[in-house]
Amino acid sequence: MRIGKLYIERPVILAPMEDVTDRSFRKICKKFGADIVYTEFVSAEALRRGVEKSLQKMLFEEYERPAVIQIFGNSEEAMAEAAAIAETYSPNYLDINFGCPAKKVADKGAGAALLREPEKMTRIVASVVKAVSIPVTVKTRIGWDRDSINILDIIPRLEDAGIEAIAVHGRTRSEMYKGTADWNWIARVKEHAKIPVIANGDIWSAQDALAMFDHTGADGIMIGRGSIGNPFIFRQVKELLQHGAVTTFPDFRDRIAVAIEHLRCSVEFKGEKYGTLEMRRHYATYLKGLPRVSRVRDKLVREDNWRDVIEILGEYEIECEHYAREGKIKEYAEYLNDHSRRLVLK
Numbered sequence: 001m002r003i004g005k006l007y008i009e010r011p012v013i014l015a016p017m018e019d020v021t022d023r024s025f026r027k028i029c030k031k032f033g034a035d036i037v038y039t040e041f042v043s044a045e046a047l048r049r050g051v052e053k054s055l056q057k058m059l060f061e062e063y064e065r066p067a068v069i070q071i072f073g074n075s076e077e078a079m080a081e082a083a084a085i086a087e088t089y090s091p092n093y094l095d096i097n098f099g100c101p102a103k104k105v106a107d108k109g110a111g112a113a114l115l116r117e118p119e120k121m122t123r124i125v126a127s128v129v130k131a132v133s134i135p136v137t138v139k140t141r142i143g144w145d146r147d148s149i150n151i152l153d154i155i156p157r158l159e160d161a162g163i164e165a166i167a168v169h170g171r172t173r174s175e176m177y178k179g180t181a182d183w184n185w186i187a188r189v190k191e192h193a194k195i196p197v198i199a200n201g202d203i204w205s206a207q208d209a210l211a212m213f214d215h216t217g218a219d220g221i222m223i224g225r226g227s228i229g230n231p232f233i234f235r236q237v238k239e240l241l242q243h244g245a246v247t248t249f250p251d252f253r254d255r256i257a258v259a260i261e262h263l264r265c266s267v268e269f270k271g272e273k274y275g276t277l278e279m280r281r282h283y284a285t286y287l288k289g290l291p292r293v294s295r296v297r298d299k300l301v302r303e304d305n306w307r308d309v310i311e312i313l314g315e316y317e318i319e320c321e322h323y324a325r326e327g328k329i330k331e332y333a334e335y336l337n338d339h340s341r342r343l344v345l346k
């Protein structure tokens with residue numbers, strides 16, 4: 001896949017996720033092989049006003065490259081201004097969010113709301129492309145609702161306006177995250193687009209990733225929720241793509257070790273207080289499926305001191321050693337199979 005000067009064969013990309021893909025999570029995903037990482041989306045209006053928290057979201061480390069900043073907004077002027085600010089942070093390229101279904105975004109005419117205004121969407125893209133000298137891409141959904149799927153109409157407009165790739169989540173805005181992503185529509189997008197297509201939606205396992213490439217013919221794939229608590233997925237996808245089989249199956253020790261590493265990064269980047277607080281949302285997914293976990297989870301999300309969190313996780317690991325000897329721990333492959341969607345592919 002080529003975007004400007006960047007060339008990566010069949011890239012496996014970490015999707016932008018608000019409150020998830022901060023520097024600490026990106027560092028972990030990068031370590032496990034994510035080829036490209038995106039920041040959380042950043043509000044154009046907030047950038048214009050110089051809101052510190054939004055400016056912070058655009059910071060990334062050199063080892064994260066290729067790294068992408070994603071912005072969202074509802075006006076050409078604000079988006080052009082925000083794009084120019086974002087460019088000063090030197091991302092490899094800049095992405096525009098036209099897919100966010102959340103009320104707080106769509107009700108203000110930004111994110112997925114622009115799927116109902118293709119002309120305005122095109123003007124926003126043109127103004128952003130004009131404002132920066134780095135490549136500009138778009139991430140969007142297939143339409144507003146099932147009765148108005150318009151992605152095939154939108155693509156040539158955005159291509160003419162100058163975008164260099166498009167990431168498509170195979171759902172409409174109305175579907176939010178319900179049901180399963182429609183990979184058939186992504187395949188149609190790939191047939192019609194002249195620019196590279198990045199396929200997104202419901203990749204929960206390495207097998208799903210391969211199925212997504214095969215089913216859609218996309219140039220790259222993007223993984224969101226399937227990486228939360230499971231950054232190992234990037235390494236597994238690489239193994240499957242490069243060697244034809246997944247060879248590493250992290251066990252509970254690996255999962256607990258990565259949760260601890262993630263916490264340490266979070267504290268490093270956000271300080272003891274916020275780093276510990278913001279990690280709370282991750283424990284449930286790292287420990288998912290392990291025996292008698294709810295008691296531990298409850299303790300972890302009440303703990304303010306990160307060193308005590310590490311101690312609790314260490315004690316739980318010892319407890320898990322006992323469960324493992326008693327054969328009470330589900331195999332990781334089995335846990336993934338519960339999630340995999342390749343079986344429901346039509």
Ligand SMILES: Cc1cc2nc3c(=O)[nH]c(=O)nc-3n(C[C@H](O)[C@H](O)[C@H](O)COP(=O)(O)O)c2cc1C
Pocket residue numbers: 015016017018019020040041070097099100139169200201202203222223224225226
């Ligand atoms: C918690 C969360 C936050 C998200 N934040 C963003 C965002 O900031 N920008 C964006 O383009 N998409 C965002 N998304 C959508 C994802 O990037 C992705 O398109 C969607 O989750 C479908 O992919 P998946 O099935 O692999 O999760 C978010 C999704 C989740 C679950």
